[in-house]
Structures are given as structure tokens and as C-alpha cells.
Amino acid sequence: MIKPVAYFKPDSLAEAVEALQNENARPIAGGTDLIINMRNGTENPGLLVDVKGLDELDVFSANGKSGITIGARVNLNFLIDDAKLRNICPVLGESALSVATYQLRNRATLIGNLCNASPAADMAPAMYVLGAGVVITGPHGERKMLISDFITGVKRTALGKGELVVKVEIPEIPDGKMAFLKKQRCRGHDLATVNVAGIADPAAKTLKICIGACAVTPVLLKGTDELYRETDNVDELADRAAELARKSIAPIDDVRSSAEYRRDMASVYVKRLIRKICS
Amino acid sequence: MKEYSKIVDIRVKVNGAEYRESVPANMTLLHFLREHLMLTGTKEGCGIGECGACTIVLNGKPVTSCTILAAEVDGSEIHTIEGEAKNYQLTDLQQAFIEHHGEQCGFCTPGFIMSAQSLLDRNPNPSREEIVEAVSGNLCRCTGYEPIIEAIEAVARKKS
Amino acid sequence: MLVDEKKNYRYIGKNIPRKDGVEKVTGTALYVQDMILQGMLYARIVKSPHAYARIKSIDTNDAEKMPGVRAVVTGKELSYKVGLYVVDKDILAKDYVRYQGEPVAAVAADTELIAEQACEKIKVTYEELEPVLDPREALKPEAPxxxxDLGNYSYMKGVFQPQAHTNIPHVQKIRHGDIEKGFKDADYIIEESFYNPPVQHVPLETHTVICQALPGDKVLIYTSAQSPFTVRNLFSVCFGMPLENIRVKIPYVGGGFGGKAGIHFEPLTYVLSKKAGGRPVKLAMTREEEFNTIPSRQGLYSDFKTGVTKNGxxxxxxxxxYWxxxxxxxxxxxxxRAGAYSGAGPYEVPNCKIDSFxxxxxxxxxxxxxxxxHLEVHWGIERNMDIVARKIGMDPLKFRQKNVLRPGAETITGEKIGPSHGKVYECLDAVAKDINWNGLKSETEREKEKKTGKVRGKGVAVLHKAPAMPTFTTTAVILKFNENGSVDLMTSLTDYGQGTYTALAQIAAEVLKMPVERINVPWDSDTSFTPYDWQTVASKGSFMSGNATIMAAKDALMQIKEIAAQVFRCTVEDLVCKDEKVFPEHNPGKYLEYKQIINGYVYPNGNTIGGPVIGRGRYTAQGLTNLDFETGQGLPALDWTFGAHGxxxxxxxETGEIKVLNLSSAFDIGQTLNEGLARGQIIGGVIQGLGSALTEEFKFSGRGKFLNAGLVDYKILTAKDLPEKMSQHMIENPQMDGPFGARGVAEHPMISVPSVIGNAIYDALGIDYFRIPLTSERIYLGIKSGKKEYHD
Structure with missing residues (x-):
């Protein structure tokens, strides 16, 4: 059961930031992780600051290739349904579609999924390969950081006391193909055994691949651009990227999968990803 | 520092009826509906958004009411299974569930109907794949799903 | 009973909608979880974090002081034991905890939250002990x-034999024929071992009970249970309370699947209610507790040794x-016990020896x-048959057709298969045809197909099951008439989704010659009002209560005819009934409507004869015997339902992922009572069985701690996980003593689903798997191992 907690719905971002200064205060947007954690007793905040009413967080823009901004109020089904986004950056919708269920995606937000900082977070790999940054507001004003700096460990982020992620900014979208793939235990909703996202720009010869659920944080493979430049053969590229993936990850044994299976599936899924985005 | 209350005043419309209530901030929307308003058609199957038995429609969208606090829905419009049959007239979907044996123990049925009706409202002629996507967040242990999918398909066919 | 070979039925076999449909689709069906009684308190429990530990102390002081707490109980103050066949369980653990998740203390409070917070304040200290987690280890003499005290427990005599100073509450032996001669006659002897993990039922409604201790040593219980009379009986034994003082009411129940068959938290909530001064107490299991506090399906290790001749x-x-x-x-x-007497599968095995520990x-x-x-034993039986067939170079389908039970054959408990039994070979033929069985693929074909990255395979498997119940199993049905001639059918069988109430209404309508719409089956079972039924289990509901309904309807008709015979001044033999009317056969124009008779016939002058008509019916499982302790011979089976899957x-x-392209199922159910309901039972059971096959298993740590309690890491199948194609065949070779020839089919669809998938996977990969679930990880690791047999 959820323990008694105070609730406050601020009218402005400033008010939200002020409320978040309280000991044990937590922002709540979709709440689909937080409320479950509170019900299970793994999180016991004293104050919930409901940021769903804040206009500053209700931003979304995806204009041409020049970049995408997604505010903290934007839920995952929006990312699936938005036609413009599907056109210019389909990997977001693909990732979102693999998260939980339709009902939960009507509440769950992109930023919530990132702030929860699960190693298996399905939205994170796409953010890594797109080079997304988070915009944070707090008592000391605004700061920005790369997603890879923001997620620091299992369920840990760089958010300081009283801080709040307002939006995600994705820089210019490269030309080329992108995709998200996920290994799970059944076809219905499940947490990822392994998830991978990738984006390949054949003109600029850039290739970004990120693997989730195989280390304490998602792993953005290093040296993939070089691999991409070194070979035009997709099968060879797939094999070499998979080998790189195997060396770069540090999966564990848990109730969902053995480390061995995760490692092998990371390799298989990286290959499949390469074939999808590099052919 | 400001004092923040553990009790929240909310105003909601449930199945067309207006309510002004004071609720504890730790009360889920599911418990608000079941134990405060005594609308027990919405069921609790897991409490963590995995089973969909507590599905209701919030401002036009199906959600699991166990993962939402009542405090969060101030100013919202809510539809539950109790609001489906108007004047004791079953909806086409409810009728189709009965005809196709879409219900067995019945515990998951209200949640399925809310998910499926919401799908039919936004897409009157969904494909089988779209139906499956829309209801796959609702678990059923009795029917094996096929009769439920058939019931929804029957309504879709009727509409097209 | 009443088998019409021409199947000239008005309601039997028809696709009639459920009687409870409207209540369920509108959310008005009331489950115990939905109920609130005046003054009701809410209970929560403290559970053991250890699989095996000595309870050193329990300090409830802080909990008791909390405002809103009305009762706190621990095992120490409770000197009651409860148990169905072996009375081995305390209401709350005393001195020792025996599994992680076992309740050790409980609180009743004004709200569920207070109760939960009070539970958090109860301090229990344990001395952790080394648990025994593998049944084969537990059999060893040095095992803890x-x-x-097993030797001191009471138990059901004549059926079970607990062995003092061991971990064995029962061993079921089967000794049929001469096993040594059987192996001597064999050309090949083949040995294989298999394993099933424990799994959960996952009813959508978790176990919930409301209990109120009433003055005068009485109690009122509302419970989400399958069997009101069993709850009452076991409750009475537990507390020494007279049966008539215990009232058990069962409203709508959100799924059972056997998990709600017996007694659970009725005694605990009673103790809490009593301590709280008689206020009703509600206890609803959380989903997590449903996994590791509420009982499960047992794990099973099985070892097979098969003797077979060259010609199969x-x-x-x-x-x-080893259960x-x-x-x-x-x-x-x-x-x-049931796993043993069914433990050779639907085969003719002249020499059989089974020890079921x-x-x-x-x-x-x-x-x-x-x-x-039966799902558990058939995982071994049907995988074993495939392997044996292959090892002697025979097609697995032909091997089965050669060995399955046919008229004249004997089961392993000595029962002769006769003309009234179902025909497993017809089921097998139906599914083999459906999947276009052409024999196993060759290694060359397989290697060629492997180059595509995906391989396909086919398999078949058979199954059988009879109701597992005591020899004295009995049930009753009462039909009472309303003033307008409509009927209320009263039974204590519960319908938690199977559709039995609708089937019973159809049976009553068929016999009473009246519209099924006019037969009402009131939903609550209530030990104070509805007549006795042993239990709602065993797929015996339609069969036994169906027969009882036939008898009750005939009884009612006879009473109607007796009055009509007086009025018409004829004999009852002259009368027939049709369309709610009774009339002399030769003169249909001269009739009385049922409603003119069922509350007494009134002559024009006001004289009245007769009175309310009450139809009484009963059915007792006939001819069943206990099994001989040494040989297991006897008659345990009322009726066998046979089936097959393809x-x-x-x-x-690359991933080990399995896609089920086609799943065809056939059952010889004698006579379909309701086409839609029967199909619903089959599809639902098949998908539940597919969950056992593909995803479901309990995971424990090395210390016996449950690792995946809850729906996040215990995956049941969703609408996305269905096979691409499914078909269902109802084969109808009537059971002469079944209602209109019908047999049960509630449980059977699950059985052998894991086996058929395992067999098809062999055909695809050329690898034998011996454990379920066949997760993508297990399949993948099997492929990666490069072995033909993968035992992990």
C-alpha cells in the first residue's frame, strides 16, 4: 500500500522547483514507475510535486531535421502516434511501442523512463545514439547535459536536490536509417532482456549503436564510426560490431536471463540491427 | 518552508456525474473508484499496472487506475464499466462479448471492455493486429483471448 | 443418461450464451473483493523471509499499540491444525517456518494501510536453518x-499413508502385470528423465475472504473459493465447531483453476474476527502473496524406463x-496419487510399475x-513416447496408434476399456490430419532448413484424465418453481468461469421441455441454502451435477404428472410433457400448463390439490474403489476423457525463440453440452498449457527464497502470444452414464500442451529437451551446446 504522502500541484516551474527543495520531495509526471515503487515500498517520498500542469514541460517540436524537443509531460503514446515524428525519427516511436502496455503508455513519459534510470529502460538506447541532451532546471538555474552523463548508474542520475528534467533536446537528425530492437521473454509486455538502438548515416559514414540491459547503464559502443568506414560489407560490419558489443558490455545473471544469454543476444541483436540500418 | 497537505480536494466527473471529494494523496484512482465511490466494477488484479483489470478511460484514454493517484485527476472526466450500458441497454461490444463467450470468470472483463471500447472509439474498424495491440495489456487467464478478439472483431465488422 | 443417438436435442450441444453474461460485461457481478460488510476490518499478514527457520520470538507490542489496530494474532496462541488429506498445517506458523512466504502473524485494523503498517512493526527473530529444496534430496535419510511430527498427524485413512520420521506424506504404488517379465520380453530398454518446475494458477482475482465470528459459536464466511462444503467441513474439523453453525457463502469468483479448491485463510480471518470482538475481517491476497504464500502447482521429477519390442x-x-x-x-x-494411476498415459501397458513419491x-x-x-506426468510420458519411438526407428504417430488404449485393453489399475469409453485414437487422427503429419523430418532436411535461420517442426501428443476424487463423491441439485412456472436450479457447485451453470440450465430445459431462458441459476452458493456438493474440482461438474439435474427434472415432471393425472382422470403413463405443458399423449389439445400445477392445481370450484413442486436429484460416483496400497489396483475413474494435440x-x-504456427486439439467429450462453452474451455486451457510450455516457472534462490513473485517476472501469456492458428475438435463417442453422453473437458485442454510443443521442437531442431518451460533462453542454450539432448 502507498504510505501517506503530501501532494502539491504547482502553477509555475519556479513554484515546482521551490517545492522540490523539501526533504524527500519527488516530482511526479506519468507516475507509472514512481507509484508502483511507492506501492512496493521501495520508494517512500514525503511530498509529490505534480508537474503535469506546467506549460514549460508541455513542449514538443519536431521540425524537419533540425532537431527535436520533447517536454517532460509528453507521454509515450504521443511519440508513437505523432506522424511527423514517425517520419523524421521513427526510432522513438519504435522504442516507445515496446514499453509496457497501451494503458501505461498513455501515462508514462519519455523523461520519466530516462529519470527512472533502469539499465533496461527501453527509451534510453535511442537517446544515446541520437546524442540527446537533457535540460535540467533547479534552484541554481538551468543546465544541460548529455544523456550519457545524465544516467550514472542503476537507478541513478545526475539530478541534484530540487532539480527537475524539463525537456529532452535531440540535435539535428542525421540522414539514414535508424531502428530499435528488443529481446524479451514473451511477445506480450515485458522488460528487456536486451535492447538495442542504432542509427547509420551512409553519407557521413557515422554509425551509432547503444545496448541496454547489459551493464549498469546503457552502453554506447565506441569505435562504430571507424568500423563503418572500414567496411562496406554489411555481414562483415555486423560481425565486427557484434564482436565489439560483446567486449563492451558487462551483463549479469538475474531472474530475467543469464549473463551468457544476454551477451549472446546482444551480439545477435546488434547484427540484426546493422542489417536493418546499414543495408 | 510551505506546508503541504496530505489531503487533496478534487473535482471529477465519473460517468457523467460530478463529484467533489477530499481524498488522501496516497489513494490510488482505483481505490477512489472502488472504495470511495463504491464503483466496484473496476477490478484490482495486481496493483502495479501489469494486468489491466483496473482499466478505465481517463479524459478519453484508457489507463490503469492502479498506477494513478486520485489527487492527480482533479478536473478530469472518467469513464468506468458502470457507465457503458446506458439505461440498461448493453453496448454492441458488451453484447458481442456475451455472444462470443468473451467472458468466463468475468474478473478481467470490465478492463477488457474499457480497453476495447476505447479502441473502437478512436478506430471503428481496427485490424486484428490493432485489436491485439490495444488489449494485450489486459491479462485473462480463462478464455485464451481468442473469443475476446473475435468479439471485438465482430463489432468492428458490424461498424464497417 | 438420456443418450439420443440421433442427437435430436433442443438445447444440448447448442451455443447458448452464458447465464451470467450480462452481470459480467456490465461489472455488476459482485466478487468477494468487491464486498464490504458493516464494521468490517482489514487484515494483513507478516510472512517469513526464510525458507526454513526456527521462530525465536515474535514481539507484537508496537503493533498492538497502533491506533486503529483491533486484533493481532501469532501462531503461539492458536492450537488448531488444518488439512485436507493430511492435517499438517497450522493457521499461522508455530515454532518453525517451513517456506518463504509462510504467514507468521496477522493484524486486523480499521484500514488496510494501518494493518500493513502494524505488520511492519511486528518484530520476528529467526534462527535460520538449512532448507531442503529438492524432493530427491528430501528422501535421503540424512535430510532434515x-x-x-508427521507420525502424529491425522489423515484420511484407507487412501493415504504418511510415513513417520520421513518427508513422505504418501507414496502411491502401481503394480500391474509382471514388470520383470515385461523387460525380459523387450527388445529395447530405454531410460529418460524429465522435470517440471512449480507454477502458479494466476486467477485474476486473488484469494479473498471475509469472515465474521458470530455469538453462539457461529461463523459467517464469504470466500472466493471453489467448494463451499469443503471449506465448511475443514473449518469445522479445525475448530471443532458444529457444521450447522458455519455458513459459507460464495458469490462470483474470479478464476480458480484448482487454486481455490480447498481452504485457505478462512480460519485465520475467523481467529482475527473473534479477537476483534466479532467484527467482520477481510483479507485479500496481494498478487505477490498469491505467488509465494498461496499454494502452487507442484514441481515434478520423473524417471522413465521403457521396455519395447522391435515392432513397437x-x-x-x-x-x-518425485513430487x-x-x-x-x-x-x-x-x-x-492421481498422477500415479494415470501415470502411464492413455496406453496399454501390460506390465507397469510406478512409485509416486x-x-x-x-x-x-x-x-x-x-x-x-496430469500436465506434469504427461510432460514426461509424451516426451518419452516420442523418444522411444525414434530409438526403435518408428514414426511417433504410428507408435502411439499401436499402443493407445482401445476397447478390450486394460488400464494400469486393471480397468477394462469398454464400448462406453472414449476413443483416444480418433482424437489422435484428428489432430494429425490437422497439422498434415508426414512423419519426422530427416537430418538432411533439417540441416538444409537450418541455413535459413529458422526451422519448423511438428509433433503430436495424447492425454487422458479421469476425475480425481474420493469414492464417496456425491452431489445434489434442487429445482424449485416460481409462480409463473419458471425454475430456479440450486446447486453448490460453483461456476467461476467454466460455464457449468449454463450447461446445467440447458440440461434442465431439455428434460423439463421448457425454454432455457426460463431456467435461472442463482449465483451465490450458500451452505445454508444450496444442497450438498463435494467440491467443484476434477472436471466432474457437468457429469455429476448434470446427472443430478436430469434426476431432479424427472422428479419434478413426475410430480407434475401425478397431479395432472388426477385432473385428467388418467394414469401418469398416459401423460407427456412439451412446451411447459402436460397432456394425455392422445389428446394434446387437452393440457395443463406447468404453472397451473407447480404450486398446486386449483379446481374451478376452488378446491386445490398438490402443492409446490420441488425436483430433487442426486448423483454419486458409482463403483469407485480405493486403490490397493501395495498394487494400486482398483477403480479410481468415474470416466476418462481422452484427447490429443498436434x-x-x-x-x-539465433535466439531460440519459438513461434507456434498451429495448435490443434481434440477431445472425446462424449456429447458437447454447449458448443461455445466447450470451445472456450479448450482454447483457454490450451493457452494456459502453452504458458506452462513456454514461459511459466517459479524461480528460487539457493536458500529457497522466491525470486519472481508477481507479474513482472512471472510471465503469463497475453493476446500477443497466441498461436497463429488454433483448432478445436469435439469428438462425440457417448459415455452411457454421462448426462446425454457427456464427459468433462475443463482440465484436459492444458494437459500435454508442453509435450506437444517439446515434440515439435525436437522435429525442428533434432534436440531433445527434458525440462519446461521451453523458454527462448533454454532453447538457445540447447542449440548452442551442440548436443542432441539438453538436460538443463
Whole structure:
């Protein structure tokens, strides 16, 4: 059961930031992780600051290739349904579609999924390969950081006391193909055994691949651009990227999968990803 | 520092009826509906958004009411299974569930109907794949799903 | 009973909508979870974090002081034992905890939150002990005893034999023919071992009970249970309370599957209610508790030794079953017994020896689960038959056709298969045809197909099951008439989704010659109002209560005719009934409507004869015997339902993922009572069985701690996980003593689904798997191992 907690719905971002200064205060947007954690007793905040009413967080823009901004109020089904986004950056919708269920995606937000900082977070790999940054507001004003700096460990982020992620900014979208793939235990909703996202720009010869659920944080493979430049053969590229993936990850044994299976599936899924985005 | 209350005043419309209530901030929307308003058609199957038995429609969208606090829905419009049959007239979907044996123990049925009706409202002629996507967040242990999918398909066919 | 070979039925076999449809689709059906009684308190429980530990102390002081707490109980103050077949369980753990998740203390409070917070304040200190987690280990003489007092427990005599100073509440033996001769006659002897993990029922409504201790040593119980009279009986034994003082009411129940068959938290909530001054107490299991506090399906290790001739005739079968009963015997001992007498599958095995060991371990205990041991034993039986067939170079389908039970054959308990039995070979033929069975693929074909990255394979498997119940199983049905001639059918069988009430209404309508719409089946079962029924289990509901309904309807018709005969001044033999009317056969124009008779016939002058008509029917399982303790010979089976599945799967070689392309099922159900309901039972059971096959299993740490309690990491199948194609065949070779020839089919669809998938996977990969679930990880690791047999 959820323990008694105070609730406050601020009218402005400033008010939200002020409320978040309280000991044990937590922002709540979709709440689909937080409320479950509170019900299970793994999180016991004293104050919930409901940021769903804040206009500053209700931003979304995806204009041409020049970049995408997604505010903290934007839920995952929006990312699936938005036609413009599907056109210019389909990997977001693909990732979102693999998260939980339709009902939960009507509440769950992109930023919530990132702030929860699960190693298996399905939205994170796409953010890594797109080079997304988070915009944070707090008592000391605004700061920005790369997603890879923001997620620091299992369920840990760089958010300081009283801080709040307002939006995600994705820089210019490269030309080329992108995709998200996920290994799970059944076809219905499940947490990822392994998830991978990738984006390949054949003109600029850039290739970004990120693997989730195989280390304490998602792993953005290093040296993939070089691999991409070194070979035009997709099968060879797939094999070499998979080998790189195997060396770069540090999966564990848990109730969902053995480390061995995760490692092998990371390799298989990286290959499949390469074939999808590099052919 | 400001004092923040553990009790929240909310105003909601449930199945067309207006309510002004004071609720504890730790009360889920599911418990608000079941134990405060005594609308027990919405069921609790897991409490963590995995089973969909507590599905209701919030401002036009199906959600699991166990993962939402009542405090969060101030100013919202809510539809539950109790609001489906108007004047004791079953909806086409409810009728189709009965005809196709879409219900067995019945515990998951209200949640399925809310998910499926919401799908039919936004897409009157969904494909089988779209139906499956829309209801796959609702678990059923009795029917094996096929009769439920058939019931929804029957309504879709009727509409097209 | 009443078998019409021409099937000239008005309601039998028809697709009639459920009687409870409207209540369920509108959310008005009321479950115990929905109920609130005046003054009701809410209970929560403190559970053991250890699989095996001595309770050193329990300090409830802080909990008791909390405002809103009305009662706190611990095991120490409760001197009651409860148990279905072996009375081995305390209401709350005393001195020792025997599984992780076992309740050790409980609180009733004004709200659920207060109760939960009070539970957090109860301080329990334990001395952790080394648990025994594997039933084969628990059989060893040096194993710790889960129940050192087993020799002192009471139990059902004549059926079970607990062995003092061991971990064995029962061993079921089967000795049929001459096993040594059987192996001597064999050209090949083949040995294989298999394993099933424990799994959960996952009814959508968790176990919930409301209990109120009333003055005068009485109690009122509302419970989400399957069997009101069993709850009452066991409750009475537990507290020494007279039966008539105990009233058990069962409203709508959100799924059972065997998990709600017995007694659960009725005694605990009673104790809390009594301590709280008689206020009603409600206890609803959380989903997590439903996994590791509420009992499960037992795990099973099985060892097969098969003797077979060159031309494919089975000569001997020796099997050892080791059931992981967990901490308490509950239904588990009977599951192990049923698993033994059905333990050779639907085959003619002239020489058979089975030892079925039910073994205590420090795990959540086992109970009944749809299939009652048969899914578990058939995983071994039907994988074994495939392997044996291959090893002697025979097509697995032909091998089965050669060995399955046919008229004249004998079962392993000595029952002769006769003309009234179903025909398993017809089921097998139906599914083989459906999947276009052409024999196993060759290694060359397989290697060629592997180059595509995906391989397909086909398999078949058969199954059988009879109701597992005591020899004295009995039930009753009462039909009472309303003033307008409509009927209320009263039974204590509960319908938690199977559709039995609708089937019974159809049977009553067929016999009474009246519209099915005019037969009402009131939903609450209530031990104070509805007549006795042993239990709602065993797929015996339609069969036994159906027969009781026929008898009750005939009884009512006879009463109607007796009055009509007086009025018409004729004999009852002259009268016939049709369309709610009774009339002399030769003069249909001269009739009385039922409604003119069912509350007494009134002559024009006001004289009245007769009175309310009450139809009484009963049915007792006939001719059943206890099994001989040494040989297992006897008649345990009221009726056998036979069936078969055929499957085609596709395996992704890179990931081990399985796609089920086709799953065809056939059952000889004698006579379909309701086409839609029967189909619903089959599809639902098949998908539940597919969950057992593909995803479902309990995971424990090395210390016996449950690792995946809850729906996040215990995956049941969703709408996305269905086979691409499914078909259902109802074969109808009537059972002469079944209602209109019908047999039960509630549990059977689950059985052998894992086996058929395992067999199809062999055909695809050329690898034998011996454990379920066949997760993509297990399949993948099997492929990666490069072995032809993958035992992990």
C-alpha cells in the first residue's frame, strides 16, 4: 500500500522547483514507475510535486531535421502516434511501442523512463545514439547535459536536490536509417532482456549503436564510426560490431536471463540491427 | 518552508456525474473508484499496472487506475464499466462479448471492455493486429483471448 | 443418461450464451473483493523471509499499540491444525517456518494501510536453518525433516499413508502385470528423465475472504473459493465447531483453476474476527502473496524406463515420480496419487510399475491445479513416447496408434476399456490430419532448413484424465418453481468461469421441455441454502451435477404428472410433457400448463390439490474403489476423457525463440453440452498449457527464497502470444452414464500442451529437451551446446 504522502500541484516551474527543495520531495509526471515503487515500498517520498500542469514541460517540436524537443509531460503514446515524428525519427516511436502496455503508455513519459534510470529502460538506447541532451532546471538555474552523463548508474542520475528534467533536446537528425530492437521473454509486455538502438548515416559514414540491459547503464559502443568506414560489407560490419558489443558490455545473471544469454543476444541483436540500418 | 497537505480536494466527473471529494494523496484512482465511490466494477488484479483489470478511460484514454493517484485527476472526466450500458441497454461490444463467450470468470472483463471500447472509439474498424495491440495489456487467464478478439472483431465488422 | 443417438436435442450441444453474461460485461457481478460488510476490518499478514527457520520470538507490542489496530494474532496462541488429506498445517506458523512466504502473524485494523503498517512493526527473530529444496534430496535419510511430527498427524485413512520420521506424506504404488517379465520380453530398454518446475494458477482475482465470528459459536464466511462444503467441513474439523453453525457463502469468483479448491485463510480471518470482538475481517491476497504464500502447482521429477519390442509394442514401463509437495500436503498427496494411476498415459501397458513419491520440501506448498498432476506426468510420458519411438526407428504417430488404449485393453489399475469409453485414437487422427503429419523430418532436411535461420517442426501428443476424487463423491441439485412456472436450479457447485451453470440450465430445459431462458441459476452458493456438493474440482461438474439435474427434472415432471393425472382422470403413463405443458399423449389439445400445477392445481370450484413442486436429484460416483496400497489396483475413474494435440512450431536458431504456427486439439467429450462453452474451455486451457510450455516457472534462490513473485517476472501469456492458428475438435463417442453422453473437458485442454510443443521442437531442431518451460533462453542454450539432448 502507498504510505501517506503530501501532494502539491504547482502553477509555475519556479513554484515546482521551490517545492522540490523539501526533504524527500519527488516530482511526479506519468507516475507509472514512481507509484508502483511507492506501492512496493521501495520508494517512500514525503511530498509529490505534480508537474503535469506546467506549460514549460508541455513542449514538443519536431521540425524537419533540425532537431527535436520533447517536454517532460509528453507521454509515450504521443511519440508513437505523432506522424511527423514517425517520419523524421521513427526510432522513438519504435522504442516507445515496446514499453509496457497501451494503458501505461498513455501515462508514462519519455523523461520519466530516462529519470527512472533502469539499465533496461527501453527509451534510453535511442537517446544515446541520437546524442540527446537533457535540460535540467533547479534552484541554481538551468543546465544541460548529455544523456550519457545524465544516467550514472542503476537507478541513478545526475539530478541534484530540487532539480527537475524539463525537456529532452535531440540535435539535428542525421540522414539514414535508424531502428530499435528488443529481446524479451514473451511477445506480450515485458522488460528487456536486451535492447538495442542504432542509427547509420551512409553519407557521413557515422554509425551509432547503444545496448541496454547489459551493464549498469546503457552502453554506447565506441569505435562504430571507424568500423563503418572500414567496411562496406554489411555481414562483415555486423560481425565486427557484434564482436565489439560483446567486449563492451558487462551483463549479469538475474531472474530475467543469464549473463551468457544476454551477451549472446546482444551480439545477435546488434547484427540484426546493422542489417536493418546499414543495408 | 510551505506546508503541504496530505489531503487533496478534487473535482471529477465519473460517468457523467460530478463529484467533489477530499481524498488522501496516497489513494490510488482505483481505490477512489472502488472504495470511495463504491464503483466496484473496476477490478484490482495486481496493483502495479501489469494486468489491466483496473482499466478505465481517463479524459478519453484508457489507463490503469492502479498506477494513478486520485489527487492527480482533479478536473478530469472518467469513464468506468458502470457507465457503458446506458439505461440498461448493453453496448454492441458488451453484447458481442456475451455472444462470443468473451467472458468466463468475468474478473478481467470490465478492463477488457474499457480497453476495447476505447479502441473502437478512436478506430471503428481496427485490424486484428490493432485489436491485439490495444488489449494485450489486459491479462485473462480463462478464455485464451481468442473469443475476446473475435468479439471485438465482430463489432468492428458490424461498424464497417 | 438420456443418450439420443440421433442427437435430436433442443438445447444440448447448442451455443447458448452464458447465464451470467450480462452481470459480467456490465461489472455488476459482485466478487468477494468487491464486498464490504458493516464494521468490517482489514487484515494483513507478516510472512517469513526464510525458507526454513526456527521462530525465536515474535514481539507484537508496537503493533498492538497502533491506533486503529483491533486484533493481532501469532501462531503461539492458536492450537488448531488444518488439512485436507493430511492435517499438517497450522493457521499461522508455530515454532518453525517451513517456506518463504509462510504467514507468521496477522493484524486486523480499521484500514488496510494501518494493518500493513502494524505488520511492519511486528518484530520476528529467526534462527535460520538449512532448507531442503529438492524432493530427491528430501528422501535421503540424512535430510532434515520438514515435519518431525508427521507420525502424529491425522489423515484420511484407507487412501493415504504418511510415513513417520520421513518427508513422505504418501507414496502411491502401481503394480500391474509382471514388470520383470515385461523387460525380459523387450527388445529395447530405454531410460529418460524429465522435470517440471512449480507454477502458479494466476486467477485474476486473488484469494479473498471475509469472515465474521458470530455469538453462539457461529461463523459467517464469504470466500472466493471453489467448494463451499469443503471449506465448511475443514473449518469445522479445525475448530471443532458444529457444521450447522458455519455458513459459507460464495458469490462470483474470479478464476480458480484448482487454486481455490480447498481452504485457505478462512480460519485465520475467523481467529482475527473473534479477537476483534466479532467484527467482520477481510483479507485479500496481494498478487505477490498469491505467488509465494498461496499454494502452487507442484514441481515434478520423473524417471522413465521403457521396455519395447522391435515392432513397437510396449512391454514394460517403470516410472518413478518425485513430487515437490513443498511444506504442506494439501491436495498435493492426491495429485501424486492421481498422477500415479494415470501415470502411464492413455496406453496399454501390460506390465507397469510406478512409485509416486509425494515429498515435503521447504517451498511454497503444492495444491490442485487444472490438470491435477496430469500436465506434469504427461510432460514426461509424451516426451518419452516420442523418444522411444525414434530409438526403435518408428514414426511417433504410428507408435502411439499401436499402443493407445482401445476397447478390450486394460488400464494400469486393471480397468477394462469398454464400448462406453472414449476413443483416444480418433482424437489422435484428428489432430494429425490437422497439422498434415508426414512423419519426422530427416537430418538432411533439417540441416538444409537450418541455413535459413529458422526451422519448423511438428509433433503430436495424447492425454487422458479421469476425475480425481474420493469414492464417496456425491452431489445434489434442487429445482424449485416460481409462480409463473419458471425454475430456479440450486446447486453448490460453483461456476467461476467454466460455464457449468449454463450447461446445467440447458440440461434442465431439455428434460423439463421448457425454454432455457426460463431456467435461472442463482449465483451465490450458500451452505445454508444450496444442497450438498463435494467440491467443484476434477472436471466432474457437468457429469455429476448434470446427472443430478436430469434426476431432479424427472422428479419434478413426475410430480407434475401425478397431479395432472388426477385432473385428467388418467394414469401418469398416459401423460407427456412439451412446451411447459402436460397432456394425455392422445389428446394434446387437452393440457395443463406447468404453472397451473407447480404450486398446486386449483379446481374451478376452488378446491386445490398438490402443492409446490420441488425436483430433487442426486448423483454419486458409482463403483469407485480405493486403490490397493501395495498394487494400486482398483477403480479410481468415474470416466476418462481422452484427447490429443498436434502442433507445428518455428524456431529462430539465433535466439531460440519459438513461434507456434498451429495448435490443434481434440477431445472425446462424449456429447458437447454447449458448443461455445466447450470451445472456450479448450482454447483457454490450451493457452494456459502453452504458458506452462513456454514461459511459466517459479524461480528460487539457493536458500529457497522466491525470486519472481508477481507479474513482472512471472510471465503469463497475453493476446500477443497466441498461436497463429488454433483448432478445436469435439469428438462425440457417448459415455452411457454421462448426462446425454457427456464427459468433462475443463482440465484436459492444458494437459500435454508442453509435450506437444517439446515434440515439435525436437522435429525442428533434432534436440531433445527434458525440462519446461521451453523458454527462448533454454532453447538457445540447447542449440548452442551442440548436443542432441539438453538436460538443463
Amino acid at each position: 525433516l520438514v515435519h518431525p 509394442k510396449i512391454t514394460a514401463l517403470e516410472i518413478k515420480y 515437490d509437495a513443498g511444506a504442506y500436503a494439501d491436495y498435493g498427496v492426491n495429485v501424486g 509425494i515429498v515435503y520440501t521447504n517451498k511454497v506448498f503444492g495444491t490442485a491445479y487444472r490438470g491435477f498432476g 502442433a507445428e512450431v518455428e524456431v529462430d536458431l
